[in-house]
Amino acid sequence: MIWNINKETMDREQMRVLQGKRLQKLVTYVYHNLPFYRNKMQEIGITPADIHGIDDIINLPFTTKQDLRDNYPYGLVSAPHSQIVRIHASSGTTGNPTICAYTRHDLTVWQESVSRCLGAFGLTREDTMSVAYGYGLFTGGLGLHYGVENYGATVVPASTGNTEKHIRLIRDLGITAIACTPSYALYLSETMRKMGITRSELKLHIAALGAEPWTENMRQEIQEQLGVKAYNIYGLSEICGPGVSYECECQNGSHIVEDHFYPEIINPITCEPMGYGEKGELVFTTLTKDGMPLLRYRTKDLTSLINEPCPCGRTSVRMTPIMGRSDDMLIIRGINVFPSQVESVILSMKEFEPYYMITVDRVNNLDTIEVQVEVRDGYYSDDINEMICLKKKLQNHLKSVLSIKAEIKLVEPNSIERAQGKAKHVNDKRKL
Numbered sequence: 432m433i434w435n436i437n438k439e440t441m442d443r444e445q446m447r448v449l450q451g452k453r454l455q456k457l458v459t460y461v462y463h464n465l466p467f468y469r470n471k472m473q474e475i476g477i478t479p480a481d482i483h484g485i486d487d488i489i490n491l492p493f494t495t496k497q498d499l500r501d502n503y504p505y506g507l508v509s510a511p512h513s514q515i516v517r518i519h520a521s522s523g524t525t526g527n528p529t530i531c532a533y534t535r536h537d538l539t540v541w542q543e544s545v546s547r548c549l550g551a552f553g554l555t556r557e558d559t560m561s562v563a564y565g566y567g568l569f570t571g572g573l574g575l576h577y578g579v580e581n582y583g584a585t586v587v588p589a590s591t592g593n594t595e596k597h598i599r600l601i602r603d604l605g606i607t608a609i610a611c612t613p614s615y616a617l618y619l620s621e622t623m624r625k626m627g628i629t630r631s632e633l634k635l636h637i638a639a640l641g642a643e644p645w646t647e648n649m650r651q652e653i654q655e656q657l658g659v660k661a662y663n664i665y666g667l668s669e670i671c672g673p674g675v676s677y678e679c680e681c682q683n684g685s686h687i688v689e690d691h692f693y694p695e696i697i698n699p700i701t702c703e704p705m706g707y708g709e710k711g712e713l714v715f716t717t718l719t720k721d722g723m724p725l726l727r728y729r730t731k732d733l734t735s736l737i738n739e740p741c742p743c744g745r746t747s748v749r750m751t752p753i754m755g756r757s758d759d760m761l762i763i764r765g766i767n768v769f770p771s772q773v774e775s776v777i778l779s780m781k782e783f784e785p786y787y788m789i790t791v792d793r794v795n796n797l798d799t800i801e802v803q804v805e806v807r808d809g810y811y812s813d814d815i816n817e818m819i820c821l822k823k824k825l826q827n828h829l830k831s832v833l834s835i836k837a838e839i840k841l842v843e844p845n846s847i848e849r850a851q852g853k854a855k856h857v858n859d860k861r862k863l
């Protein structure tokens with residue numbers, strides 16, 4: 432279902448006009464209400480009068496996570512405190528937390544965005560969605576929660592933890608949809624197996640997965656294990672939280688809520704704008720926020736934009752799956768390696784469970800990389816030769832994708848720690 436026909440299928444030219452108008456209003460607002468932006472704009476000699484349309488956005492200054500940290504806690508909040516109704520803090524996957532402040536209007540926009548996602552995932556008001564993102568400072572739980580209520584479906588605020596109880600609820604309440612991280616979806620299916628509950632006992636058929644990068648192979652695995660259609664939902668606290676973009680039934684790139692969040696792709700080194708189809712760093716401008724609006728916020732997420740019509744009828748620009756953050760990228764002996772590349776190899780091989788840990792170290796000034804992975808029941812053997820063969824097979828496969836040789840450590844099923852929220856896949860000992 433298309434939740435907001437008017438905005439989601441808007442003519443491209445009309446959308447750009449709308450974005451331009453919103454940008455002009457936003458720039459005028461921050462210029463007069465936030466010394467931080469006024470100073471930045473004065474430094475480069477630009478005033479609100481220089482913004483005539485959305486194309487002029489490339490002349491505006493960027494905002495970085497460091498700016499948020501430097502102005503912690505309230506330096507980038509533009510609305511008076513009496514209008515702020517909620518505060519979240521980013522989970523701080525990388526570095527110190529930063530806060531995000533929302534006015535009532537901002538929360539309305541967020542709910543609207545999540546409702547568009549739910550429509551695209553095929554929910555109806557008859558559906559019951561269990562929200563298994565963490566509730567709290569992290570935007571995942573409350574973000575989805577209020578989106579589902581706004582949509583008019585039923586929400587079960589399961590949060591994370593208590594997985595067995597949660598599975599019984601999914602079965603007993605006939606829960607049809609779940610929102611969680613892809614890692615948690617896998618963990619659920621694994622716990623179900625241990626409890627002896629099969630997917631045919633559940634009514635679950637939709638999964639809204641996000642908050643961390645995941646691969647196409649991971650999608651296949653989850654769809655198969657849980658008997659669901661798994662959709663991507665993307666977002667970040669600084670922009671609002673989950674709901675910035677979402678997949679439709681075509682599962683072919685995530686539609687961006689671009690009447691509220693204007694996307695750009697830049698070269699992460701030179702900051703030059705890049706074209707459609709080119710891979711670079713994703714940048715967002717919050718066109719309509721008034722609690723803590725951001726101009727050209729650098730997400731560090733690496734992706735590319737698709738500006739072609741989608742068979743679903745939505746006209747919005749789509750983004751390809753995030754391959755990682757620029758600061759997730761490991762440089763090993765000068766070669767760029769993303770954890771998502773390792774994941775796609777492991778999940779393409781039937782011998783392994785979808786759990787892995789990458790350890791990077793430096794021995795005698797030389798970088799080393801070790802991939803620890805669980806061998807599936809039935810493939811684990813006491814025969815050393817068989818295990819050596821399996822190791823070699825994975826090593827060769829990885830080498831063809833990464834161009835470097837990784838040490839492989841095969842471990843038994845259940846040896847690697849399971850994630851309830853965002854999974855941790857890398858232990859880089861070089862930084863210690």
Ligand code: ADP
Nearest residue numbers: 522523524641642643644664665666667668753
């Ligand atoms: P933190 O930056 O502390 O992790 P957030 O909770 O705001 O805080 O996380 C937002 C980040 O999570 C995004 O910038 C992105 O890197 C990642 N993320 C969120 N959703 C997805 C998704 N669907 N696919 C890949 N990465 C995602």
Ligand code: ZN
Nearest residue numbers: 679741743745
């Ligand atoms: Zn579509």
